[in-house]
Amino acid sequence: MAVCIAAAVLSVLAGAGPARAHGNESDQAAVLVEQAIALIANDAGADRVAERLHDASEAPDQMGVDAAKVQAAMELAEQPGAGAAELAQVRGLLLAAVGGQLASRPTAGPAVGSETGTSEVLDEFRPAKGVSNGGDVALLVVSVAVLVVGLVLARRWRPPHTLRQLEHGDEQGTR
Incomplete structure (x- = not known):
């Protein structure tokens, strides 16, 4: 009974800690470039992609990344009115910047931990709505x-x- 009372008092008195928006942000440019590619695939918008690329260009660990291509991709993403066509070009530049090898690609053996088990970032799946072909009919x-x-x-x-x-x-x- 005393334990329950103590837990209730502590839960009321102990406040939540401050939220950190970028607490787990990587310091590896290759990981940040991969995140930017994922943002493009999920239609997160050019602003978020440009922000991630800015972080990638300032990352202390630039190993495995062509900084000039990241810079070119960032400039393309920061253009006013950057749309899907520009983001497709940004994606191509980013894949070239990491040599086509994503940081989360599988190593020898099965994928473990935070590894995705794949080296592909697929576009968002958007199936057709309603009756769209003869098979549906x-x-x-x-x-x-x-x-x-x-x-x-x-x-x-x-x-x-x-x-x-x-x-x-x-x-x-x-x-």
């Missing part, structure tokens, strides 16, 4: 047909006593 027609057949068979093979109850009402309940 065929699936819709088959689904409706199966539903209609199921309802017809349920009505046809209904046990006789339930059919009488539905047609004449429950006579025992009215007495």
